[in-house]
Amino acid sequence: MSFQGFLSLQSMSATCGFLFFAFTLLFSFFSFLVFVSRMKPWCNCDVCKSYLTVSWLNKFPNLCDWYTHLLRKSPTGTIHVHVLENTITSNPVNVEYILKTNFQNYPKGKPFSVILGDLLGRGIFNVDGESWKLQRKMASLELGSVAIRTNAMELVNEEIHARLIPFIMGSVTHDELNDSVCVLDLQDILRRFSFDNICKFSFGLDPGCLLPNLPVSNLADAFDLASKLSAERAMNASPFIWKLKRLLNVGSERKLREAINVVNDVANEMIKQRIEMGFNTRNDLLSRFTGSINDDVYLRDIVVSFLLAGRDTIASGLTGFFMLLSKSPEVEELIREEAGRVVGPGQEFPSFEQIREMHYLNAAIHESMRLFPPIQFDSKFATEDDVLPDGTFVRKGSRVTYHPYAMGRMENIWGPDCLEFRPERWLRDGVFVPACPFKYPVFQAGVRVCLGKDLALMEMKSVVLALVRRFDIRVVQSGQEPRFEPGLTATLRGGLPVRVRVCERK
Known part of the structure; x- marks a missing residue:
């Protein structure tokens, strides 16, 4: 090649580089303009200004409390x-x-699926249409089977009596007054308990998070971080922000990718182990789903969705329950009285039928989730322009959110005592009466109502019975307002430090 030809190639390369740089700069500028236009910074309404400047934090501890205030007005x-x-x-x-x-006009929608797609993939909570119908049909058949329900209750009782109770008992020391007492983070303990349980239920494998030394679980930690960072995507004023960070692999998006890689590696290894162990006579969900699905990635997505539903929501619901019970010793005593009457002092494992007879316990758990629902809000996306029954216009493609946390605090729904923890509001002549699911959408309602509702309530009741009959549990700093971490489910910032005393009654 001649020297002139070499220079010509060099010149062409420089020109291409300049053009590529110019194109990138123009594309970035155009994307920034799109981002600015979507933010609508010219909107001077108080709500938008407060959201963008985060000035609502001056008066409210959590975003959900600010939304509650606005919805009340x-x-x-x-x-x-x-x-x-x-x-x-x-x-x-x-x-x-x-x-x-x-x-039909309010599916999860593509924007939601994109936000959670890296974590949940094609799992049931992140899809619409035929994929959702198929998974729901399969899940309905499995979760409704006697074998699955029996196995679930056996796993819960085993985890309670082999790990949860012994761990708390083993943590108890003696203070100067010779009272049996210990201080621990109950939220952390409950999350470990529910994670062990849902992994055994879903995979047939035991991560051992609630062993006495409280081992670190890479899967649990990565799952927590991935859930938190995925939820933060939805809080951005424009999806361009997190999509650009994902493209550049920087900041929170880099951490999210690393966390999801851990989730994928561990979940895939669990699937591999279960396949090698065989599926004969196994009652875990992975075994039963594998008979119908041969796609390992699809299996991973389904099982991760069950982990999210069975671990985080149970732990969140129980954390809220014990936070409220700590300030309501009269409710605690009524639960003990009912348990003594239905179960009796010498029986360790209440039966499914006995748990169903405990109407006050059922009322107390429903009441706690009215005030502290595990999932504080849920969003859909409108496929067409629409008008809601209250006259609100909904534009095609926009997000529509219903807010169970706020609904539990509305006087026009629950009366002037809506902020009080009062299980009696659920009872008629001592019998539990469920509320209309559309004023209490804690388990969703309508077509997408939660299929695991009965199993979740059974697990929560079993844990409450086991702990309330054995321990007095009191929040260490009960006067503080709860503060929540960003996430797909309600998680208390800083955990829930409690003081636990052994109770002589059982």
Whole structure:
């Protein structure tokens, strides 16, 4: 090649490099303009300004409390956060319309699927249409089977009596007054308990998170981080922010990718182990789903979704329950009295039938989730322009959110004592009476109502009975307002430090 030819190639290379740089710069500038236009910074309404400047933190400890305040002030129980293109409602009539009457217009939607797609993939909580119908049909058949329900109860009782109770008993020391007492983070203990249980139920394998030395679980830690960072994506004023960070593999998106890689590696290894162990006479969900699905990635997505549902929601619901029970010793005593009457002092394992007879316990757990639902809000995306029953216009492609946390704090739904923890509101002549699911959408409602509701309630009741009959549990600093971490489920920032004393009654 001649010297002139070499220089010509060099010149062409430099020109291409300049053009590529210019294109990248123009594309970035255009993307920034799109981002700015989506943020609508010219919107001067108080709600948008407060959200963008985070000034709501001056008065409210959590975003959900600020939304509750705004929804209380709204005549229709519905607000619109323009910068998020999000219509938020606490109106039960709207909730029924979204979840049942016009269900087809309010799927999870592609924006939601993209936000959680890296973590949940094609799992049941992240899909619509035929994929959702197939998984729901399969899950309904499996979760409704006697074998699965029996296995679930056996696993829960085993984890309670082999690990949960012995761990708390083993943590108890004696203070100067010779009282049996210990201080521990109950939220952490409950998360470990529920993670062990759901892994055994889903995979047939035991991570051992609640062993006496409280081992670190790479899967549990990575799952926590991935859930937290995935939820933070939805809080951005524009998806461009997190998508650009993902493209560049920087900041929170780099941490999310690393955490999801850990989840994938461990989940895939669990699937591999279960396949090598064989599936004959196995009652875990992985064994039963494998008979119908040959795609390992799809299996991973389904099982990770069950981990999210069975671990985080159970632990969150129980944490809220014991936080409220700590300030309500009269409720605690009524639960003990009912347990003594139905179960008796010498019986370790209450039967499924006995648990169903405990109406006050059932009322107390439902009441606690009214005030502290494990999933504080849920969003859909409108496929077409629509008008909600309260007259709110919903634009095609925009986000629509119903807010169980706020709904549990509305006087027009629950009465002037809506902020009180009062299980009696669920009882008629001593018998539990469920509320309308559209004013209490803790387990969703309508077409997508939670299939694991009965199993979740059974697990929560079993844990409550085991602990309340043996221990007095009191929050160490009960006067502080709870603060929540960003996440897919309600998680207390800093955990739930409690003082535990052995109770002589059983």
